Amino acid sequence: MTGRSIDGKAIAARVRADVAAAVKQLPAQPALAVVLVGDDPASHVYVASKAKMTVEAGMRSVEIRLPAETTQADLIAKVEQLSADPDIDGILVQLPLPKHISEPAVLAALDPLKDVDGLTEASAGKLVLGKPGLRPCTPVGCVILAKTERPDLSGANIVVIGRSILVGKPAALLFLEQNASVTIAHSKTRDLKMVCRGADILVAAVGRPEMVRGDWVRPGAIVIDVGTNRVPAPEKGPSKEGKPQTKLVGDVAFAEAIEVASAVSPSPGGVGPMTIACLLRNTVLAACARRGWDIPAALN
Amino acid sequence: MTGRSIDGKAIAARVRADVAAAVKQLPAQPALAVVLVGDDPASHVYVASKAKMTVEAGMRSVEIRLPAETTQADLIAKVEQLSADPDIDGILVQLPLPKHISEPAVLAALDPLKDVDGLTEASAGKLVLGKPGLRPCTPVGCVILAKTERPDLSGANIVVIGRSILVGKPAALLFLEQNASVTIAHSKTRDLKMVCRGADILVAAVGRPEMVRGDWVRPGAIVIDVGTNRVPAPEKGPSKEGKPQTKLVGDVAFAEAIEVASAVSPSPGGVGPMTIACLLRNTVLAACARRGWDIPAALN
Numbered sequence: 001m002t003g004r005s006i007d008g009k010a011i012a013a014r015v016r017a018d019v020a021a022a023v024k025q026l027p028a029q030p031a032l033a034v035v036l037v038g039d040d041p042a043s044h045v046y047v048a049s050k051a052k053m054t055v056e057a058g059m060r061s062v063e064i065r066l067p068a069e070t071t072q073a074d075l076i077a078k079v080e081q082l083s084a085d086p087d088i089d090g091i092l093v094q095l096p097l098p099k100h101i102s103e104p105a106v107l108a109a110l111d112p113l114k115d116v117d118g119l120t121e122a123s124a125g126k127l128v129l130g131k132p133g134l135r136p137c138t139p140v141g142c143v144i145l146a147k148t149e150r151p152d153l154s155g156a157n158i159v160v161i162g163r164s165i166l167v168g169k170p171a172a173l174l175f176l177e178q179n180a181s182v183t184i185a186h187s188k189t190r191d192l193k194m195v196c197r198g199a200d201i202l203v204a205a206v207g208r209p210e211m212v213r214g215d216w217v218r219p220g221a222i223v224i225d226v227g228t229n230r231v232p233a234p235e236k237g238p239s240k241e242g243k244p245q246t247k248l249v250g251d252v253a254f255a256e257a258i259e260v261a262s263a264v265s266p267s268p269g270g271v272g273p274m275t276i277a278c279l280l281r282n283t284v285l286a287a288c289a290r291r292g293w294d295i296p297a298a299l300n
Numbered sequence: 301m302t303g304r305s306i307d308g309k310a311i312a313a314r315v316r317a318d319v320a321a322a323v324k325q326l327p328a329q330p331a332l333a334v335v336l337v338g339d340d341p342a343s344h345v346y347v348a349s350k351a352k353m354t355v356e357a358g359m360r361s362v363e364i365r366l367p368a369e370t371t372q373a374d375l376i377a378k379v380e381q382l383s384a385d386p387d388i389d390g391i392l393v394q395l396p397l398p399k400h401i402s403e404p405a406v407l408a409a410l411d412p413l414k415d416v417d418g419l420t421e422a423s424a425g426k427l428v429l430g431k432p433g434l435r436p437c438t439p440v441g442c443v444i445l446a447k448t449e450r451p452d453l454s455g456a457n458i459v460v461i462g463r464s465i466l467v468g469k470p471a472a473l474l475f476l477e478q479n480a481s482v483t484i485a486h487s488k489t490r491d492l493k494m495v496c497r498g499a500d501i502l503v504a505a506v507g508r509p510e511m512v513r514g515d516w517v518r519p520g521a522i523v524i525d526v527g528t529n530r531v532p533a534p535e536k537g538p539s540k541e542g543k544p545q546t547k548l549v550g551d552v553a554f555a556e557a558i559e560v561a562s563a564v565s566p567s568p569g570g571v572g573p574m575t576i577a578c579l580l581r582n583t584v585l586a587a588c589a590r591r592g593w594d595i596p597a598a599l600n
Contacts, residue, residue, distance in 0.1 A: 104431070125425030128473075129465050131404070155488045165429050173428075176463055176484055181495065183483040184476055188455045188554055195481065 003258045006145055006224075006265040012273035015144065016057055020279045022296035023058035030089040030140040030287035031060035032116065032280075033082050035040070037075060038068035038098050047094055050276055051241050057280050062088065070103045076109045077120030083111035089287035090116035092279065111292045116282040118170070127173050132289070139171035141274025142224050143178065146201050148224045149263045154179035159199035161185050161212070161251070167205040167226050175201075192216075204251035214256030221260070303558045306445055306524075306565040312573035315444065316357055319580045321595035323358035327574050330389040330587035331360035332416065332529065332580070333382050337375060338368035338398050350576055357580050372401045376409045381413035389587035390416035390474030390578065413590045416582040417562055418470070427473050430588070434582050439471035440576025442524050443478065446501050449522045449563045454479035459496055461512070461551070462505035467526050471503055492516075504551035514556030521560070525567040 004097035014275040023030065032054045036047045047063065064078065075097075081134060082091045091114045097103055107115075118136035126133030146153060163186045172182045185195050185277045186206070196202055196216040202213035204212045205226035219225055233247040250267025258264045281299065288295045323330065332354045336347045347363065354361040364378065375397075382391045391414045397403055407415075412422035416434035426433030426553060458475045462468035463486045472482045485495050486506070496502055496516040504512045505526035517523055533547040550567025558564045563570060581599065588595045 042540045058563075104429075121425035121429060121431070122421060123425070124428040125421035125423070128424040128428055128449050128469055129404075129421060131421070153489045157490070169428055169473070169476075172484070173469070179486075181483065181489040184472070185481050186479075188479040189481040190455045190457070275398065 003261040005254075005258065006149065006150075006263050006270055008141075008145060008270035008273045009264055011145060011148055012141075012277040015274070015277035016053060016280060018298045019277070019284055020057045021298035023282050023298035024288065025298065026284070029058065029060050030283050031062055031087055032090040032092065032283045033062040033064060033088050034092045034094060035064045035066065035075070035078060035082070036094045037066045037070050038099065040096075041093050043094050046200050050279065053276055053280060054283070056224075059280070059283060063183070067086065068098050070098075070101075073179055075106055077099055079106055079109040081097070082110065084115060088114065089290065090114050090279075090283035092117050101193060114286055116279055116286055118282065119295040124165070124170070129169060130177065134286055135174060136170045137275045137278035137282060138167050138226065138271060139174050140278045140281075141271050142167075142203055142205075142226060143174050144274060144278070145224055145265050145271065146175075146203075146222055147178075151171060153201070156180045156200040157183070157198055158201045158203065159183045159185055159196055160203045160205065162195065162203075162205035162207070162226070171203055171226075173206065176201075181297065196268070209249050210251070210253040212252040212257065214253060214260050217257050217260040219260050220262045222255050222273065223252055223261045223264040225250035225252040225254070225265050226271050228267055228272065301533065303561040304449075304563040305554075305558065306449065306563050306570055308441075308445060308570035308573045311445060311448055312577040313568065315574070315577035316353060316580060318598045319584055320326050320357045321598040322584050325598065326584070326593060326594035328591075329358065329360050330583050331362055331387055332390040332392065332591035333362040333364060333388050334392045335364045335375070335378060335382070336394045337366045337370050337401065340396075343394050350392070350579065354583070356476070359580070359583060361455045368540075370398075370401075373547060375401060375406055375409060379406055379409040383409065383414060388414065389590060390414050390579075390583035392417050393557065414439075414586055414587055416579055418582065420464070423477075424465070424470070427470060430477065434586055436466065436470045437476060437575045437582060438467050438472050438526065438571060440578045441571050442467075442471050442503055443474050444574060444578070445524055445565050446475075446522055447478075447572065450501070453501070456480045456500040457483070457498055458501045459483045459485055459499035460503045460505065461489075461492070461496065462464075462503075462507070462526070464505065467505040471505065475501075475503075489499060506551050508551055509549050510551070510553040512552040512557065513528055514553060514560050517539060517557050517560040519560050521564045523552055523557050523561045523564040524571065525552040525554070525565055526571050528567055528572065550558035567596055 051061040082088050107120050115123045118134045158180045160172050172184050175182050193216045197218050201222045203224045209229040209231050227250040232248050233245045236245040382388050407420050415423045418434045429528040458480045460472050472484050475482050493516045495517050501522045503524045509529040509531050527550045530546050533545045536545040
């Protein structure tokens with residue numbers, strides 16, 4: 001048996017199309033502010049991509065690029081200014097920040113009503129308590145991908161490998177909201193392979209290249225690969241500049257897993273595109289909650 | 301084989317003795333305020349017991365009893381006043397509140413630094429994010445009981461039955477902090493019995509009398525019973541007033557489970573006494589955090 005490859009790009013494009021349709025139904029245009037500190041090339045590419053998709057969805061994009069030597073106080077002042085600005089609906093502070101700046105201190109300055117990344121203490125508290133709020137983008141993307149394969153997750157056995165605050169723990173809580181049984185496994189878990197083989201849906205968010213092998217997957221299971229790991233790619237030969245080349249792989253040995261699973265989300269091309277799509281969705285939800293607008297039907 | 305009955309009363313007494321020893325090492329006497337609205341007899345008994353144990357631990361107890369017809373605005377004003385009072389270290393609003401008052405609205409008025417019940421959004425957020433903060437009392441009690449039987453929980457398979465915001469979800473997150481693998485099971489879980497049989501430590505927090513039978517328990521497992529259910533007790537015969545009598549039972553069929561488990565915490569007499577002990581412990585921790593005191597060695 002060969003399973004399906006879950007097309008995260010296509011599903012993310014549908015979510016973005018829904019967001020664009022929703023934006024047209026709103027009384028005004030929401031705005032997303034992205035704050036980027038420093039000159040990490042990958043972060044710049046990522047922020048540019050977010051800005052482009054924000055505009056394509058019909059929203060206003062505000063990009064704030066600050067030098068690497070920005071002080072923590074200045075960054076906090078900027079976040080407070082955006083939090084107070086009635087025309088800004090969502091604020092995303094691109095992580096990681098330079099080492100001299102405390103991420104929790106900056107996130108504490110962010111109005112939870114504009115926390116479209118879902119990373120503040122207030123958003124995390126609302127998630128545990130089951131209150132309405134902005135949920136973290138990548139875990140929401142995992143749930144949406146799983147539901148495209150299995151719309152009703154009630155009673156499903158979910159195993160999440162990894163317990164990070166960005167993915168593992170919020171993903172577990174979100175799958176629990178879907179009435180699934182959830183196991184959170186990690187590096188200390190005994191007989192991890194056997195635990196994974198019990199999963200109807202296996203979510204790998206551990207950051208170890210191709211750790212999940214084919215025999216970790218129950219036949220017919222759904223596998224969601226959150227990992228993105230850069231590894232050497234000797235098969236590509238040296239680059240034009242004569243340097244060794246690299247490639248991106250997930251936490252799942254895709255070619256093995258897809259022989260066993262009913263469906264596998266590849267990495268790259270699975271969860272990754274969902275993260276930006278869910279960010280745009282959160283921006284509309286944040287605008288509706290803060291401005292007292294009804295959530296457009298396109299987002300339900 | 302017959303397992304041990306975990307003596308929650310004795311363990312709670314030890315925790316309270318540690319708290320009393322810690323209080324003697326502090327520069328000043330912490331104060332716990334308990335707010336009780338209405339005249340529910342069980343709540344009055346419970347609050348009186350908390351007050352007595354607060355004083356026995358060397359702390360100051362402030363009891364505020366308000367009539368059942370207290371408005372939400374008046375209760376919020378009282379909680380705000382206690383939050384602002386520099387001499388108050390912990391605030392507990394006894395639940396449940398009368399139906400005309402919104403619990404989340406009242407909890408939102410509570411200074412998170414004084415949230416000794418660990419029930420506010422801020423405390424829940426800190427728990428998910430792994431930040432220092434006040435953890436909910438009953439789940440902390442479960443972890444302490446489990447650790448008396450198995451000091452190192454790293455790699456243990458924990459199954460928590462129940463996903464409430466008071467017990468199930470915070471207990472899962474606290475066991476995860478202990479490096480255990482954690483499964484959250486509930487009414488929608490398929491083949492709940494078999495899931496429970498996989499547990500090294502089984503925590504029942506579901507509110508169904510004696511639901512967990514002996515054959516749900518893996519031989520040698522540790523069982524923590526959080527349930528307290530009032531059921532008819534026809535074996536007692538009628539009361540002096542000629543009324544049918546009742547008794548309290550847990551979520552676990554104790555007599556069956558203890559034949560299989562290595563240890564079972566009974567209910568009543570297991571987790572219950574731990575809850576007040578952990579409340580007193582939280583009051584000291586809250587005082588230390590807010591007033592900048594070192595945590596006394598007796599609490600470590």
